[in-house]
Amino acid sequence: MSYKIEIEDLNAWFGKKQVLQNITMKIKENVVTAIIGPSGCGKTTLIRCLNRMHEITPRARVTGRVLLDGEDIYGEGVDPVTVRRRIGMVFQKPNPFPMMSIYDNAAAGLKLNGISDKRRLDEMVEKSLKAAHLWDEVKAELGKSGASLSGGQQQRLCIARALAIEPEVLLMDEPTSALDPTAATKIEQLIRVLIEDYTVIIVTHNMQQAARVSDHTAFLYLGKLVEYGPTKDIFENPRSELTEKYITGEFG
Amino acid sequence: MRSYTFRKMKDRIMVSLAYMALVVALIPLASILAETILRGLPAMNLSFFFEEIPPLGEPGGGIGPAIQGTLIVVALASVIGIPIGVFSGVYLAEFRQTRIATIVRFLNDVMTSVPSIVLGILGWALIVVAIGWSVLAGGVALAIMMIPIVTRTTEEAIKLVPMTIREAAIALGVPRWKTTMTVVLSSAKRGIATGILLSIARISGETAPLLLTILGSRFWFGGFTQPTAALPLAIFNFSQSPYYTYRAWGASLVLIFIILLINITVRYATREKYG
Numbered sequence: 001m002s003y004k005i006e007i008e009d010l011n012a013w014f015g016k017k018q019v020l021q022n023i024t025m026k027i028k029e030n031v032v033t034a035i036i037g038p039s040g041c042g043k044t045t046l047i048r049c050l051n052r053m054h055e056i057t058p059r060a061r062v063t064g065r066v067l068l069d070g071e072d073i074y075g076e077g078v079d080p081v082t083v084r085r086r087i088g089m090v091f092q093k094p095n096p097f098p099m100m101s102i103y104d105n106a107a108a109g110l111k112l113n114g115i116s117d118k119r120r121l122d123e124m125v126e127k128s129l130k131a132a133h134l135w136d137e138v139k140a141e142l143g144k145s146g147a148s149l150s151g152g153q154q155q156r157l158c159i160a161r162a163l164a165i166e167p168e169v170l171l172m173d174e175p176t177s178a179l180d181p182t183a184a185t186k187i188e189q190l191i192r193v194l195i196e197d198y199t200v201i202i203v204t205h206n207m208q209q210a211a212r213v214s215d216h217t218a219f220l221y222l223g224k225l226v227e228y229g230p231t232k233d234i235f236e237n238p239r240s241e242l243t244e245k246y247i248t249g250e251f252g
Numbered sequence: 253m254r255s256y257t258f259r260k261m262k263d264r265i266m267v268s269l270a271y272m273a274l275v276v277a278l279i280p281l282a283s284i285l286a287e288t289i290l291r292g293l294p295a296m297n298l299s300f301f302f303e304e305i306p307p308l309g310e311p312g313g314g315i316g317p318a319i320q321g322t323l324i325v326v327a328l329a330s331v332i333g334i335p336i337g338v339f340s341g342v343y344l345a346e347f348r349q350t351r352i353a354t355i356v357r358f359l360n361d362v363m364t365s366v367p368s369i370v371l372g373i374l375g376w377a378l379i380v381v382a383i384g385w386s387v388l389a390g391g392v393a394l395a396i397m398m399i400p401i402v403t404r405t406t407e408e409a410i411k412l413v414p415m416t417i418r419e420a421a422i423a424l425g426v427p428r429w430k431t432t433m434t435v436v437l438s439s440a441k442r443g444i445a446t447g448i449l450l451s452i453a454r455i456s457g458e459t460a461p462l463l464l465t466i467l468g469s470r471f472w473f474g475g476f477t478q479p480t481a482a483l484p485l486a487i488f489n490f491s492q493s494p495y496y497t498y499r500a501w502g503a504s505l506v507l508i509f510i511i512l513l514i515n516i517t518v519r520y521a522t523r524e525k526y527g
Contacts (some may be wrong), residue, residue, distance in 0.1 A: 053423060058349065085425030095416040099438050109424035112434055158420070165424060 004029040004169060004199045005050065010064035012045050012054055019045045021223045023064070027216070032191055032200045034214035034231065036207060038251065042223040043203040044092075047171045050201065051087040052080040068169070085113070088167035092174040094154035096146035096161070103142040105157055109165035124164050131197075132160035133190050152183025159190065163198075170194065172202040176209065188213045207247055211235050219243045288505050295502025305470040305481060308493050315503050317472045318486035321387075322510070324473055325466060325482055326456050328391030333398040334448055340399070341406025341444070346432055348411075357407075363400035371396050372461030380465055385479040390466035394458060398451035405447020409440040445522040453511045459484035483507040 005027040012020035019042045027033050035043045048054040049062055052073060065072045073083045096105045104111070106125040115121065125142070129135040134156040138149070146157055155175060162170060172191070176184035191200055191213050204210050210217050211231060218228040219240075227234060227243045238244040245251060299314050306313030340356070347353050375393030379386065413436050421431040437444070462468070467479040468489065474480070483503050490500035 051423065053419065056419070056422060056428075081425050081427050083425075084423055089423040091416060091419065091423075093416060095414075095420045097417060097420065097435060097439075108421070108435075109426070112421065112424065112426040112430060161420075161424065 002029055003027060004069065005201075006065075006067040006070075007050075008065040008067070010046075010049060010062070010066065012042070012049055012063075013061045014045075014057065015059045019223050020049070023225050025218060025225060025228050027199065027201060029199050030195050030197075031215040032195055032202060032213055033216045033218065034210035035201065035203045035218045035220060036205070036210050036246075037220035037226075038246065039205065041220045043205075043220055044173050046220065047089075047173060047201055047203055050169070050171055051084050051089055053084070053089065055080070085109075085165055086167055087169040087171060088162035088165065089171045090155070090158050090162055090173065090175050093178050094151055094158050096149075096154050096157050098145070098147045100146055101143050102138050102146050102149070102157060105146040106160045106164055108161055113165070125160075128160040128164035129157075131163050131194070132156045133186065133193075134160055150183070152179050152186060155179060155183070155187060156190070159187075163194075167198070169199045169201065172200065174203050174205060177205065184209070207235075219246060221246070285508075288501055288508060291498060291501035292503075292505030295498045296505075300499075300502060301506075304472065305486060305489075307470065308489065309495060311496065315481075315483070315486050315499070315506065317469065317481040318483045318503060319506060319510070320473050321466065321469070321480040321482040322456060322484075322507070324480065325387055325390045325394060325462070326452060328387065328476075329394035329398060329455055330448075330452060332391060333395035333451070334402060336395075337399045337402025337448075337451070338406050338444060340403040341447075342410060342432060342437070344403065344407040345410035348407075360400045360403050363396075364404065367460075368397060368458050369460040369464070372464035375461060375465040383477055385465065385467035387466055387473070387476045387478065387480050390462050390480070390482070391476075393461040393465050394455040397458065397461065398455050401451035401454065402444075402447050405450065406440070406444050409443025409447065410436060412443065413439045441522050445518050449515055449518050452514055456511050456514075457484055457507065459488055483510075 003026045007023055007025050007027070010020055010023040011018065023046060035046060037043050045054060050066055050073075054060050054062055062074065064074070066074060068083070068086065072078070073080075097108060100108060103125055106128055107121045110121060110124055126135065126139075129138065134153060137153060138144075138157075146154065149157060155178075159170075159175075176187050179187065188209065191202065194200055202210075202213065204213075214231045216229065217231040217234040219226045219234065219238075219242075221242055227238060227240045229239075234243060235247055238247065299312075301314055301319065302316045303312070303314035304317055305315060340360070344353050344357055344360075371393050374396065375389045379389035379392055383389075417435060417439055418431055421435045422428065426435075462482050462485055466482060466485075468485040469479045469481045471481070483506060487500045487503045487507070490503060491497055493499075
């Protein structure tokens with residue numbers, strides 16, 4: 001199996017505060033990789049470094065290399081915009097564009113990147129809404145506001161929006177933390193289906209969720225990668241004492 | 253128990269004070285409206301709207317050129333002022349921490365409080381001296397007046413757009429500038445429209461800068477390099493007339509009505525699609 005993303009010696013700062021220290025890890029293709037750890041350990045920063053979203057925060061800084069299919073996304077002359085088209089992202093709080101309809105939300109990435117062919121848009125909207133398991137619930141009312149949907153539906157709409165530009169990797173930043181358990185279960189099931197076509201990296205503070213949904217798990221603590229391996233090993237046989245303490249709920 | 257009654261009483265007093273303040277604030281507003289309508293209505297008839305302005309002290313005629321002139325000068329000012337104001341506001345909001353933004357913001361606030369007569373002199377010095385009393389000079393003077401208002405309200409409206417909305421677009425591989433011009437601007441359009449409205453309402457009633465730029469006229473619009481009539485000037489001139497002051501009230505009523513109409517139109521055009 002090949003590696004989709006290779007992170008090499010990644011460091012990240014907000015101003016003077018270093019939030020990630022010498023992270024090195026290789027992420028496999030078509031699997032779910034979970035990143036767990038207590039609040040403030042740098043989970044979110046880590047995935048925001050993978051699609052160059054970290055640097056849009058004022059005074060934020062990154063060093064190190066992130067290879068996508070062997071090519072450094074921080075390399076010279078690499079446009080962050082093209083990186084973000086290949087690596088999609090779903091955020092913690094559902095954030096559909098409030099002034100757009102369901103259809104326009106799903107089509108937003110394509111439309112804003114200049115695609116206006118109606119047939120192509122229709123096709124991609126349907127495909128991505130189906131992939132996000134939302135199509136059957138909204139197909140009769142695509143003209144309604146994206147904000148009129150329930151929280152769980154909104155989050156699936158955001159997943160559809162991210163999928164419509166056909167990325168290779170999907171980053172998910174605690175995608176179910178703002179949702180009720182039923183909606184969360186739907187998203188988790190969806191993630192397992194998505195890895196047939198995508199590589200998924202999910203940040204979660206919910207260890208049960210990491211255990212249910214992921215193939216590999218990385219445990220982050222205070223900006224350092226403590227342990228990384230198959231999810232089963234991490235949860236049943238952690239090598240590090242810190243990991244064991246965290247997953248047994250002693251802290252965090 | 254005593255403290256509960258006391259608290260309740262305090263609550264009632266404060267609510268009634270707030271209520272009274274509201275009534276006091278509404279009295280001048282309502283009385284101006286009532287007075288204008290009562291005194292202005294007798295002037296209303298078809299020829300009042302469509303005929304040229306009579307010489308001072310003579311009967312008949314109307315305020316046709318003044319309505320036309322106001323609409324043209326305000327439209328010209330808007331065409332110049334709105335794009336400059338909106339883009340400046342976008343700049344201030346999106347690059348809010350840069351040094352130049354801080355300086356521009358400060359100067360902009362100073363501009364808001366420059367007396368309008370000074371802007372009239374500016375319009376006079378810039379354009380009237382070169383090409384004479386003209387619609388163009390009036391449009392520029394009023395545009396300079398509306399720019400700081402539009403800039404400030406645009407900046408505030410854009411700052412209210414949540415960061416999550418921007419990030420959603422940026423994460424879709426939309427370039428930063430395009431994110432601002434599409435997603436951010438359309439999220440902020442109501443606030444921006446309100447600012448534009450405020451500024452239009454403000455400049456429509458301005459008299460001082462117009463006195464020094466478009467001069468006033470009794471006749472219909474004759475080109476952008478010619479003097480023209482405007483409602484505030486007509487109101488001023490009519491009120492100087494020994495007779496027929498009802499025309500001043502009539503013109504005031506028309507001016508208020510035009511501002512109201514612009515207000516309603518813009519509100520309707522920028523209403524939330526999904527309210």
